[in-house]
Amino acid sequence: MKTVKEGEVEIEVHEGESYDKEVFYNPKMEFDRNLSVAVASVVEPQRACDALSASGIRGIRYKKESEVPEVWLNDANPESVELIKKNVQRNGIDVEVRNKDAAVLLREEDFNFIDIDPFGSPAEFLDAASGSIRRGGFLAVSATDTSSFFGTYPRVSKRRYARKSMKTGYNKELGLRILVSAIIESLGRYKKTFYPRLCYFKEHYARIFGEVVEGAKEVKENFKNFDYISHCFSCGWREKGYHEECGLCGNETRRTKVYASKLNTQSFCKKIIEECKERKFYEERRKVQDLSEDMDVPYHYDLHYIAKKQSLPVIKTEKLMRRLGERGYKTRKSVYSPTAVKTKAPFEEVVDCMD
Numbered sequence: 252m253k254t255v256k257e258g259e260v261e262i263e264v265h266e267g268e269s270y271d272k273e274v275f276y277n278p279k280m281e282f283d284r285n286l287s288v289a290v291a292s293v294v295e296p297q298r299a300c301d302a303l304s305a306s307g308i309r310g311i312r313y314k315k316e317s318e319v320p321e322v323w324l325n326d327a328n329p330e331s332v333e334l335i336k337k338n339v340q341r342n343g344i345d346v347e348v349r350n351k352d353a354a355v356l357l358r359e360e361d362f363n364f365i366d367i368d369p370f371g372s373p374a375e376f377l378d379a380a381s382g383s384i385r386r387g388g389f390l391a392v393s394a395t396d397t398s399s400f401f402g403t404y405p406r407v408s409k410r411r412y413a414r415k416s417m418k419t420g421y422n423k424e425l426g427l428r429i430l431v432s433a434i435i436e437s438l439g440r441y442k443k444t445f446y447p448r449l450c451y452f453k454e455h456y457a458r459i460f461g462e463v464v465e466g467a468k469e470v471k472e473n474f475k476n477f478d479y480i481s482h483c484f485s486c487g488w489r490e491k492g493y494h495e496e497c498g499l500c501g502n503e504t505r506r507t508k509v510y511a512s513k514l515n516t517q518s519f520c521k522k523i524i525e526e527c528k529e530r531k532f533y534e535e536r537r538k539v540q541d542l543s544e545d546m547d548v549p550y551h552y553d554l555h556y557i558a559k560k561q562s563l564p565v566i567k568t569e570k571l572m573r574r575l576g577e578r579g580y581k582t583r584k585s586v587y588s589p590t591a592v593k594t595k596a597p598f599e600e601v602v603d604c605m606d
């Protein structure tokens with residue numbers, strides 16, 4: 252065993268753990284745990300559940316650093332629970348520890364804040380979490396099965412999240428939207444809905460934070476934020492809405508219906524930015540700042556992707572932005588890729604500016 256210090260806590264972890272196998276402690280997730288601590292501090296839940304705890308680090312930090320009054324830590328693996336208990340004791344905190352299947356625990360108890368942080372897909376936990384989460388609560392969901400929702404395995408995405416993913420030049424953002432859509436649909440079955448507040452992709456994982464609201468009317472209203480993204484794999488054309496034919500080359504498109512509204516809300520992000528500043532989480536703060544300024548368009552234009560599809564040379568991102576600006580379009584570098592641009596300009600106009 253070795254000791255690890257993260258945030259204000261110190262825990263024991265198994266020696267020689269590396270991040271690509273199933274581990275109890277993954278140092279690469281510190282960034283995410285820092286942000287989660289900031290989110291829990293801002294949201295101030297009464298009762299939080301770290302449903303897949305592993306070493307317990309996340310839940311322990313919720314208790315110690317976010318000062319959540321009641322925290323539950325759970326893991327299905329008895330070995331992990333042993334470790335959690337040791338780490339809880341070491342940090343001198345008072346929390347509930349359970350050794351159950353997360354879905355079972357969530358069926359039995361309800362919470363104001365639920366963190367689902369699995370290896371792979373969160374899909375199998377969404378239904379139980381949807382039942383468990385209280386009105387006005389908050390959900391934090393991670394997913395590492397990027398090859399499914401980023402478009403390498405569209406059918407796996409369909410099975411897990413009820414829609415096929417698409418390997419487009421904006422597949423990361425689309426992947427986040429696929430996850431958000433599945434969460435909203437799951438909550439809808441319990442007359443609850445979900446508003447994403449902070450969503451991002453980093454290294455090998457996606458992370459979604461959002462608020463849960465109750466009521467059939469709210470559920471119905473939120474479904475109005477869903478729309479199709481139609482994409483032509485022949486020429487790269489894309490547009491919001493249901494279009495069977497490509498607007499540029501006339502070939503058949505592929506379509507997927509997703510939550511197409513904002514993934515990050517400015518007022519919430521502002522609070523998180525302040526919280527990160529106070530806690531000296533500088534890298535996290537920069538990321539949230541960047542996300543909060545994202546444009547309200549559900550996809551971006553990746554220069555490499557479009558150049559390839561249109562047999563054009565790759566120009567500098569700044570050059571495309573300048574040319575679009577000259578035509579009166581607002582532009583912004585995408586938060587998902589340094590070689591991609593967000594703009595309300597239609598595809599045809601972007602292609603024209605790349606020529």
Ligand SMILES: C[S@@+](CC[C@H](N)C(=O)[O-])C[C@H]1O[C@@H](n2cnc3c(N)ncnc32)[C@H](O)[C@@H]1O
Nearest residue numbers: 303304305309326327328351352353368369370
């Ligand atoms: C990625 S780790 C959690 C990491 C932890 N949240 C952190 O921040 O360090 C996933 C954990 O989920 C546990 N697990 C897998 N399936 C589970 C289930 N059905 N119910 C509860 N725990 C489960 C595994 O034993 C593993 O410890």
Ligand SMILES: [Zn+2]
Nearest residue numbers: 483486497500
């Ligand atoms: Zn086309």
